[in-house]
Amino acid sequence: MNSNQMPHQLFILFRGCARAVLCLAFCLATAHAFAQQVPFASINKAFEQHRNHALQEKLFLHIDRPVYVCGETMWFKVYNVDGTRHQPLDMSKVAYVEVLDAQQKPVLQGKIGLKAGLGNGSFILPATLASGNYTVRAYTNWMKNFSPDFYFEQPVTIINTFQQLDAAAKPTAAAHAVRFFPEGGNLVAGVANKVAFQATEQSSGKGLAFTGILQDQQGDTVAEFSPHKFGIGHFTFTPATGSRYTAVITLPDSSSFKQKLPVAQERGYALQLQETPTGQLKLTVWQQGELGEQLYLLAHTRQAVAFSAAAALNQGAAVFLVDKAALADGITHFTVFNESRQPVCERLYFKSPAQSLQLNLATNKPHYGIREKVTLDLQAQLPTSQQVPANLSLAVYRLDSLQKSIPESIESYLWLTSDLRGTVENPGYYFSEAGATDQEAMDNLMLTHGWSRFAWQDVLAEEPARLQFLPEYNGHRINGRVTLSTTGAPAPRVVTYLASPGKRVRLYNATSDAEGLISFEMKDFFGDRDIVVQSDFTKDSTYHFEIFSPFSDMYGAAKPTSFNISEGLAQALTLRHVQAQVRQAYFGKYINRTVPPAVDSLSFYGQPDEQYLLDDYKRFKVMEEVMREYVPGVQVRRSGGKFRFMVFNRPYKGIFQNNPMVLLDGVPVFDIDKIMAFDPLKVRQLDVITSRFFNGPMVYEGLVSYTTYKGDLAGFELNPKALLQAYEGVQLQREFYAPAYDTPEQRQSRLADLRNLLHWQPNLMVETGKGGQVDFYTSDQQGEYLVVVQGMTESGLPGSQVTTFRVEEPLTRK
Incomplete structure (x- = not known):
């Protein structure tokens, strides 16, 4: 090698070493990034597996009225939908509907048959019920695998006019509750924190009006705040390390009380969500303390992944940008994970539905006389002008001083309250004309009501949770157990027979499992029946049989508000009592008739030889x-x-x-x-x-x-x-009865007609883009009447609408 060649070779050697160093650095960086992405990717995989394993059903009940007296009939329509897509779900064939008292004890129970995700039923309210606020709840057998907070619940009031009402309780100092919710879940020192709050009066559950100040431990005011709507609002402040903060709440009557805020964490994560002018959501996560180098954001809308991304921390902050157009309508759940796959921040965001089923109601007259025909025009529209079928339910009842409020609609339930924790005051406001533009009220609601559909520890568990209750694909299932009568131990592998005596011969059999459990699939099993459960006693007679109740023994945290009827409602109560008694006296033979079920009358063995x-x-x-x-x-x-x-x-x-x-x-x-x-x-x-x-x-x-x-x-x-x-068995459907006044003889009948509920139609089929009509007759009762219609298309778009009309002057009878 000569001297001229030496520098060139050294340069080649140096360049090769440099490439090797760069390659090694790149490999290490790639390996580190890959190591970070692998656990993050497993979060998506675990989430998808959980969704497939734990499919969510949602039930909604359209209940005909909010207030009843004993002796009246409560009517309801059941809608069962896929919890993710909100489309009618033809999985469960039975819905379990209960009326719970203030102590959450069931006073009425029914099994309602479902077909293509729809069904309807009723309860006659017995005179044994005490006056009070009750809860109607509904669920399927499959939903019993999950928290009872997922069950449908709606408050109703039932008044027993046969009993003396208890004297109204003397006014006492109202119990107030104020709760604080740092955005993202954590109050972190040294970072600007948005803190939402909710103030309620505990007996009524209604939001409080107040003014508040936030003081540090020296008594200095660091923030002032007041509710925006329904006792809910927010404020922003930066807590100092080691400081404690107290909120001073002053009520309109000048009374005040104090409430401490959670202690600010010195190490942790804080989250802030902002909407940008470019149609994006900017989520900024601040980290206090040396906790990691990378974070992961997963966003899902009703368990369907909408967005996921990893971001490196830069000077203690990580930023995620999410296009709002990529999010589905309704509530999106944002969760931030650290490098150990632990959720460290959560935030809800609501995107208003872009489409809905538009229902338009109009009566042919604004005023009617007694016993006059009402023609109701109903129009159903979609923004795309598509023509698709919609299944609706319709109720028409008299408004009085007892029932002024309108129950929750199918839209507010499916889009909003069914996925939130706790009770939402006046959910219909958020879908009203005023509420649709009140973004602050909706965002405050998202900050104060957490997600309720699952817990992350269940999603990320190595083994999915065992689900005990099966979907009832073909009909009601009767479950029970076989035990040894001598010891009470489970009796496995026992062939067991269930039969219900009747002219329509059916026989069901099951073999007990290792725990002695048996299950019989009872297709087309209707009405009150006797059942006989036995084994072949000629072979062995040492078994004991037990049948389980199919109703859930789990109850959510929410309870009915306190019941209090003022003396000023005595006249309205007397009228409702008379209405119920007149209806029973004059129309009693019509009001409890049932529709025979459309079932195969052949015996289970078909045509015999x-x-x-x-x-x-x-x-x-x-x-x-x-x-x-x-x-x-x-x-x-x-x-x-x-x-x-x-x-x-x-x-x-x-x-x-x-x-x-x-x-x-x-x-x-x-x-x-x-x-x-x-x-x-x-x-x-x-x-x-x-x-x-x-x-x-x-x-x-x-x-x-x-x-x-x-x-x-x-x-x-x-x-x-x-x-x-x-x-x-599955409840037989009652026929709704209302008299017709087509002829002069019918209009001149001396039978008093004081119906409070003029019309109930649980299966009203319309096609979008086309009109339809519903006819019914007014009663002898004057006043204002409310028309409520709601339902959904077969593609899952919900809709509801209300209108009113008056019954005033009586018709002159000829």
């Missing part, structure tokens, strides 16, 4: 003669002094050697001697299946089914070890 209507034959007084004389498909034999049946296996031209399944009104009878001792004159029909029969996992060597005249077992004595229990 042989069928005998015993009245068509010579009637014998002994069952053995019946079987031997004209039932060729069954041979009667005696073995060891006991009867046995041997059914012909006609497809294979043989004879089964084992007893068939023998039923009496659908109830299995395993002891052939008992059926042979039964009086045949009580039997109307005998069916025989002359082949092997499959019923679920069970296989029977033929089937012999006896049906009595009334389908009530006709005095047949069941095995004492069988469980006989009264059970209410």
Whole structure:
């Protein structure tokens, strides 16, 4: 190597080393970034798995009125939707509806059948109920896997006019509650913190009007504040390290009280959300203390991921920019995670729905006389002028001093309150013309009411939580347990039969699992019934059977507000009492009629191979003669002094050697001697299946089914070890009755008509872009009436509307 070559080679060597160093640095940086991204990516994966594992259902009930007296009927329509897309969800076929008293004890319960996510039901309010504020709640069997805070709840008032009302309680010093909510969840020292607050009067739950100042521990004022709406507002201040702060609240009556703020953290994260002029949301996260180098933001709208990104901390702050156009309508939940996948800040943001179902109501007249026909024009529109079906429910009732408020609408529930923690005062305001432009009120609401649908520890858990309750895809499920009667221990692998005596023969079977649990899928099981649960006692009679209540035994934190009726409402109460009694006296025979369910009347085994209507034959007084004389498909034999049946296996031209399944009104009878001792004159029909029969996992060597005249077992004595229990199936639908006044004779009827509820129509089908009409008649009661209609399209767009009309001068009767 000469001297001229040396510098060039050294340069090549140096350049190669530099490349190696740069490559090593790049690899280390990439590895670090990849190491940071891997746990963040796993958050999205865990979130998606949780969403798939724990699909959310939402129920909404349109309840006809807010106030009732005992003896009236409460009507309601059930809407079941996918919790993410808000589209009608045809998963659960049963909704469980309850009326809870002030102590959260159920006083009325019903199982409401659902089809394509819709159903309707009713309760007749008995005279045993005490006057008070109650809660109507609804849920599905699948929803029982999650917090009861997810159940639908709506307050109603029920007044027992048959009982003396308790004297109104003497006014006492009102109990007030003020809570403070730092934006993002943490109050962090040394950083400007937006702090929201909510002040309520505890007995009514209503927001308080007040003025407040924030003082430090030296008594100096650092902020002044007052509510913006419904006792909710916010202020901003920078807490000093080690300082404590106290809010001084002054009420309109000049009384005051103090409330301490949470202690500011010296180390932690603070979050601030701002809207930019360019249509973006700017989320800034400040870190106090050396806690990490990178943060991760995940945004979801009803568990559908809308945005996710990682950002490095720069001088103690990380900034995320989110396009509002990328967010879905409704509540978006922002969560900030640190490098250890721990959520450190959370914030809610509401985006007003861009589309909704527009409903327009108009009566053909603003005023009506008594017993006059009302024609209601209904128009349904979508912003896109699409023509799609919408399923609605409609209620028309009289406004009086007892019921002035309008219950929550389907829009405010689905878009807002169903995903928030706690009670929202007047949720309809946020969807009114005034509330739609009041962004401050909505943002304050987002700051004070946290997300309620899940906890992050459940989402990020290594193993998904075990879900105990199954969706009822095909109908109501009756669940229970089999135990050993001697020890009470679970009895596994026991074949158990459930039957309900009746002319419509149904038989259900289940095998107990390792914990002794059994479950029967009861498709088309309606009304009040008796059920019989048993095993084959000829093989083993040591089992005890128990049937569980299908209603939830978990209750949310919210309770009805205190009940207080003033003396000034005595006249309104008297009128409502008279209305209920007149309705019962004159229309009682019409108001409790039910609609027969559209179910298959065939027995579960279909068309039998042989069928005998015993009245068509010579009637014998002994069952053995019946079987031997004209039932060729069954041979009667005696073995060891006991009867046995041997059914012909006609497809294979043989004879089964084992007893068939023998039923009496659908109830299995395993002891052939008992059926042979039964009086045949009580039997109307005998069916025989002359082949092997499959019923679920069970296989029977033929089937012999006896049906009595009334389908009530006709005095047949069941095995004492069988469980006989009264059970209410899916509720039969009542018919809403209202008199018509089409003719002069009907209008001149002397029967008083003092109906408070003029019309209820739970299934009103319209098509958007087209008009429809609803007709009904006024009663003899003058006053102002409210029309409430709400519902949704098949694509999930909700809508509601109200209007009023008056009934004034009576018609002149000719």
